[in-house]
Amino acid sequence: MQRKTLISIGGAVAVVLAGGVVLTYTLGGSESTTHLDSTSSATVDGHKALAGNIVGGRTESKFHVLPWVGTAVKDVTCPDLKAVAGAKVTCTAKEDDGKELSIPVSVVKVDGSAVTWKFER
Numbered sequence: 001m002q003r004k005t006l007i008s009i010g011g012a013v014a015v016v017l018a019g020g021v022v023l024t025y026t027l028g029g030s031e032s033t034t035h036l037d038s039t040s041s042a043t044v045d046g047h048k049a050l051a052g053n054i055v056g057g058r059t060e061s062k063f064h065v066l067p068w069v070g071t072a073v074k075d076v077t078c079p080d081l082k083a084v085a086g087a088k089v090t091c092t093a094k095e096d097d098g099k100e101l102s103i104p105v106s107v108v109k110v111d112g113s114a115v116t117w118k119f120e121r
Contacts, residue, residue: 031108031118032058042080049080050115052089055105059091059119063103071121072096073103081105083115091119 034040034050042049060076078091084107091103108116 030062030121031116032062033114033116034058036083036113036115041083044080044082048083048113050083050117052078052080055081055089055117056091059103059105060093063093063119063121071101073101076103078103078105081107081115081117083107083110085109 034054036048036050040051040054042051055078056076059078060073063076064072073093073095076091076093079089081087081089087107089105091105093101093103095101104120105117108118110116
C-alpha cells in the first residue's frame with residue numbers, strides 16, 4: 001500500500017513539473033510575429049520597419065511574464081526595427097530598482113508583410 005502511494009505521489013509531482021515546463025515555454029518565449037499595417041509600421045532607410053512603440057510594448061509585456069523568467073522591467077523604449085532579416089536594434093529599459101538595462105532585439109525573418117523578431121533576456 002505504501003509503495004502505491006509513493007508511486008502516485010511521484011507521478012503527481014512529475015505531472016506538475018512537466019506542466020511548469022510547458023507553461024514556461026509557452027508564456028516565456030521571446031519571439032513574436034507582427035504584421036506590418038498602418039498602425040505598426042514605419043520606414044527606416046527606405047525600408048519598411050516595425051514601429052519602435054510596438055517592439056517596446058511587446059518586449060515589456062513578455063520580458064517578465066512569470067516570476068522565474070526574466071527580470072521585471074518598465075519604461076521600455078525601442079527604435080524602429082527595419083523589416084530585414086538580421087536587422088538589430090537595442091532597446092532600453094529600467095529595472096524596478098531604476099537600473100538601466102539594454103535589451104538586444106533582432107529580426108528573425110520577414111514573410112510578406114509579417115516580421116518575426118525576438119529579444120534577448
